[in-house]
Amino acid sequence: xxxxxxxxxxxxxxxxxxxxxxxxxxxxxxxxxxxxxxxxxxxxxxxxxxxxxxxxxxxxxxxxxxxxxxxxxxxxxxxxxxxxxxxxxxxxxxxxxxxxxxxxxxxxxxxxxxxxxxxxxxxxxxxxxxxxxxxxxxxxxxxxxxxxxxxxxxxxxxxxxxxxxxxxxxxxxxxxxxxxxxxxxxxxxxxxxxxxxxxxxxxxxxxxxxxxxxxxxxxxxxxxxxxxxxxxxxxxxxxxxxxxxxxxxxxxxxxxxxxxxxxxxxxxxxxxxxxxxxxxxxxxxxxxxxxxxxxxxxxxxxxxxxxxxxxxxxxxxxxxxxxxxxxxxxxxxxxxxxxxxxxxxxxxxxxxxxxxxxxxxxxxxxxxxxxxxxxxxxxxxxxxxxxxxxxxxxxxxxxxxxxxxxxxxxxxxxxxxxxxxxxxxxxxxxxxxxxxxxxxxxxxxxxxxxxxxxxxxxxxxxxxxxxxxxxxxxxxxxxxxxxxxxxxxxxxxxxxxxxxxxxxxxxxxxxxxxxxxxxxxxxxxxxxxxxxxxxxxxxxxxxxxxxxxxxxxxxxxxxxxxxxxxxxxxxxxxxxxxxxxxxxxxxxxxxxxxxxxxxxxxxxxxxxxxxxxxxxxxxxxxxxxxxxxxxxxxxxxxxxxxxxxxxxxxxxxxxxxxxxxxxxxxxxxxxxxxxxxxxxxxxx
Amino acid sequence: xxxxxxxxxxxxxxxxxxxxxxxxxxxxxxxxxxxxxxxxxxxxxxxxxxxxxxxxxxxxxxxxxxxxxxxxxxxxxxxxxxxxxxxxxxxxxxxxxxxxxxxxxxxxxxxxxx
Numbered sequence: 001x002x003x004x005x006x007x008x009x010x011x012x013x014x015x016x017x018x019x020x021x022x023x024x025x026x027x028x029x030x031x032x033x034x035x036x037x038x039x040x041x042x043x044x045x046x047x048x049x050x051x052x053x054x055x056x057x058x059x060x061x062x063x064x065x066x067x068x069x070x071x072x073x074x075x076x077x078x079x080x081x082x083x084x085x086x087x088x089x090x091x092x093x094x095x096x097x098x099x100x101x102x103x104x105x106x107x108x109x110x111x112x113x114x115x116x117x118x119x120x121x122x123x124x125x126x127x128x129x130x131x132x133x134x135x136x137x138x139x140x141x142x143x144x145x146x147x148x149x150x151x152x153x154x155x156x157x158x159x160x161x162x163x164x165x166x167x168x169x170x171x172x173x174x175x176x177x178x179x180x181x182x183x184x185x186x187x188x189x190x191x192x193x194x195x196x197x198x199x200x201x202x203x204x205x206x207x208x209x210x211x212x213x214x215x216x217x218x219x220x221x222x223x224x225x226x227x228x229x230x231x232x233x234x235x236x237x238x239x240x241x242x243x244x245x246x247x248x249x250x251x252x253x254x255x256x257x258x259x260x261x262x263x264x265x266x267x268x269x270x271x272x273x274x275x276x277x278x279x280x281x282x283x284x285x286x287x288x289x290x291x292x293x294x295x296x297x298x299x300x301x302x303x304x305x306x307x308x309x310x311x312x313x314x315x316x317x318x319x320x321x322x323x324x325x326x327x328x329x330x331x332x333x334x335x336x337x338x339x340x341x342x343x344x345x346x347x348x349x350x351x352x353x354x355x356x357x358x359x360x361x362x363x364x365x366x367x368x369x370x371x372x373x374x375x376x377x378x379x380x381x382x383x384x385x386x387x388x389x390x391x392x393x394x395x396x397x398x399x400x401x402x403x404x405x406x407x408x409x410x411x412x413x414x415x416x417x418x419x420x421x422x423x424x425x426x427x428x429x430x431x432x433x434x435x436x437x438x439x440x441x442x443x444x445x446x447x448x449x450x451x452x453x454x455x456x457x458x459x460x461x462x463x464x465x466x467x468x469x470x471x472x473x474x475x476x477x478x479x480x481x482x483x484x485x486x487x488x489x490x491x492x493x494x495x496x497x498x499x500x501x502x503x504x505x506x507x508x509x510x511x512x513x514x515x516x517x518x519x520x521x522x523x524x525x526x527x528x529x530x531x532x533x534x535x536x537x538x539x540x541x542x543x544x545x546x547x548x549x550x551x552x553x554x555x556x557x558x559x560x561x562x563x564x565x566x567x568x569x570x571x572x573x574x575x576x577x578x579x580x581x582x583x584x585x586x587x588x589x590x591x592x593x594x595x596x597x598x599x600x601x602x603x604x605x606x607x608x609x610x611x612x613x614x615x616x617x618x619x620x621x622x623x624x625x626x627x628x629x630x631x632x633x634x635x636x637x638x639x640x641x642x643x644x645x646x647x648x649x650x651x652x653x654x655x656x657x658x659x660x661x662x663x664x665x666x667x668x669x670x671x672x673x674x675x676x677x678x679x680x681x682x683x684x
Numbered sequence: 685x686x687x688x689x690x691x692x693x694x695x696x697x698x699x700x701x702x703x704x705x706x707x708x709x710x711x712x713x714x715x716x717x718x719x720x721x722x723x724x725x726x727x728x729x730x731x732x733x734x735x736x737x738x739x740x741x742x743x744x745x746x747x748x749x750x751x752x753x754x755x756x757x758x759x760x761x762x763x764x765x766x767x768x769x770x771x772x773x774x775x776x777x778x779x780x781x782x783x784x785x786x787x788x789x790x791x792x793x794x795x796x797x798x
Contacts, residue, residue, distance in 0.1 A: 498740070500740035500741060500743070500744050501707065501740065501741055501744070502707065544748045545714070545741070545744035545745055545747065545748040546744060547740075547743075547744060547747060547776075549740075549775075549776060567777070568775065568776035568777045568778075569775075570775060571775065588777065588780070589777050590776070590777030590778070590780055590781060591776045591777055591778075594747050594750070594776070594777065594778070594781060595750075595781065596751065603777055603780055603781070622740070622775075634768075
């Protein structure tokens with residue numbers, strides 16, 4: 001808003017100064033012609049002209065220099081429009097003069113001066129307008145030095161106004177030197193024509209036309225002004241002559257020079273425009289390929305973009321992209337599958353290696369080999385391998401009907417395309433992988449929930465004993481299992497098991513173990529028989545290297561005896577109230593799944609013991625004994641029995657809490673790396 | 685971390701296992717034994733004197749070769765285990781299925797059928 005107001009103000013000031021210039025100059029001319037002593041000092045019109053110039057200078061500066069939206073052609077158009085307006089007004093004045101013919105009015109020096117001043121005003125605005133536009137064009141892609149030279153030029157020109165205003169004694173050599181300096185600076189600056197390169201073909205033609213007309217206007221206006229000023233000079237010496245005005249003269253020369261330079265440069269640039277445009281398109285295409293990873297939904301689109309851009313960049317007549325992999329994928333462009341196959345076969349038959357056999361890591365330009373293929377339009381072929389993570393995933397082939405149709409530059413640019421496409425596809429696959437991993441994690445979470453649900457919610461209760469159990473698994477799905485099952489009013493079965501390995505397979509085997517336990521234990525069988533049959537059942541499901549360690553108990557509350565068999569599981573820790581001793585049971589037994597034949601019965605042992613009131617049986621998995629502290633030391637069997645012996649008089653739940661607390665204290669972290677499972681039975 | 689070295693001496697393949705065998709390093713152990721079996725060695729000695737820890741997956745590897753060794757008449761003997769590692773083997777009952785010697789001399793005798 002503020003800017004607009006200033007522009008309007010400057011415009012008004014410009015009009016006022018011009019009007020006052022007209023008034024003062026005419027009155028001086030009039031008095032000089034009439035030989036009357038002028039009331040107005042002779043230097044005033046010069047000063048007013050300079051004020052007019054400065055006003056216009058800032059007017060256009062604000063109007064054009066700050067306007068970011070204007071394109072190069074827009075700018076030239078503005079210059080052209082101003083020139084047109086100036087020329088049309090000037091021509092109309094001429095027309096009026098011609099219509100009136102040679103009358104007293106036209107011969108009147110006042111009229112002549114008025115016409116001159118109108119023309120001068122038009123010329124000055126046209127010059128300053130053009131100067132401002134040229135400034136923008138010259139300073140496009142500026143350097144520090146360019147800016148400095150321009151600053152010197154511009155400030156110098158403005159200072160020259162002061163020289164003119166002061167009406168210093170016109171010493172010819174000062175005038176000449178200053179003018180020469182400005183012309184030289186203008187010449188140096190006129191060498192900056194970088195903007196021309198950014199015009200496309202059409203814009204160049206438009207610019208040529210506009211510049212040509214601009215030059216014409218300039219010539220016409222300068223000619224008009226000089227002819228009128230000569231006429232006036234013959235009758236009055238005291239009018240404001242622009243010919244002694246360094247600023248105007250320098251501007252005429254500079255504006256003219258730059259217009260001609262631009263015209264010529266654009267003219268000579270015309271034939272190479274297509275090359276520049278092509279380079280620009282290559283850059284855009286390159287960006288398209290590299291950005292396709294963000295925007296495209298599939299590898300297919302990356303391939304399509306690669307083929308399209310490659311074909312359009314090298315002006316190929318046809319092409320195809322063959323992607324090897326699970327299923328052969330061929331993207332063809334203006335070529336039938338049959339034709340492509342013929343070319344492939346032809347090259348194979350002629351043992352042209354390294355083009356389409358994907359054995360070469362180099363781009364090959366094998367134009368000559370197609371010359372011998374009959375019935376095909378194509379005479380040149382260019383092939384590129386596409387690499388993803390060092391593996392060749394496909395071949396890009398481009399065809400031309402011309403022999404030797406591919407240049408070195410084309411080879412280079414398409415090779416970069418192919419590389420970039422490889423990178424895009426690699427990124428794409430990495431992203432897919434990351435998504436897949438995320439999905440696996442989600443599945444693992446589900447598996448963990450399933451595994452948790454396999455553990456009993458409620459344990460058997462009895463008047464003879466209390467049971468408390470705890471199980472916590474690491475981030476991964478674990479394979480610890482415990483369960484209880486009542487056979488009748490005096491028989492209760494217990495089991496604790498640990499599946500080797502972790503993850504979903506472990507959880508899967510654990511569920512099998514649960515099935516086996518529930519079906520076998522129902523039948524009231526002996527513990528060693530239980531193990532034999534469980535082993536037999538598991539042999540068919542456990543893969544090589546997998547096994548399950550387990551201990552199976554049958555508690556008889558009538559006889560107060562416990563029968564059990566241990567199959568490779570951690571030994572039972574038993575606290576005996578009578579002896580006040582705590583010890584591990586020493587018995588033998590091989591884990592389930594280790595011996596996969598009938599001889600397993602030799603490796604399993606049936607055991608039996610009696611329990612007393614206050615006795616404690618601690619069952620656990622190796623996650624507890626193998627828990628490590630910061631110094632990589634294991635929790636161990638000794639520490640386990642020590643911790644339990646501290647709390648033998650409490651309830652199983654309290655014992656369990658104590659054990660877990662000590663375990664976490666020992667490992668120093670809540671992030672366990674294995675499964676912790678305990679089942680503590682206290683007899684009453 | 686694990687480091688496995690192989691060394692052939694008098695027709696016996698010595699496999700030295702150094703470090704800890706967990707789920708991931710057990711694969712390397714499996715590959716080494718498979719290679720030895722594949723190369724046709726009928727006498728394999730596994731030096732466990734520098735074995736610090738073995739997980740159930742590692743034990744599974746030894747277990748998986750028991751039957752293959754029996755079928756192909758290969759003698760595989762482990763020796764030099766620390767008490768802790770030996771305890772891990774015995775809890776699972778593997779000491780009854782595998783041939784385990786206390787030292788190299790005894791292991792050599794066992795493998796040569798003396």
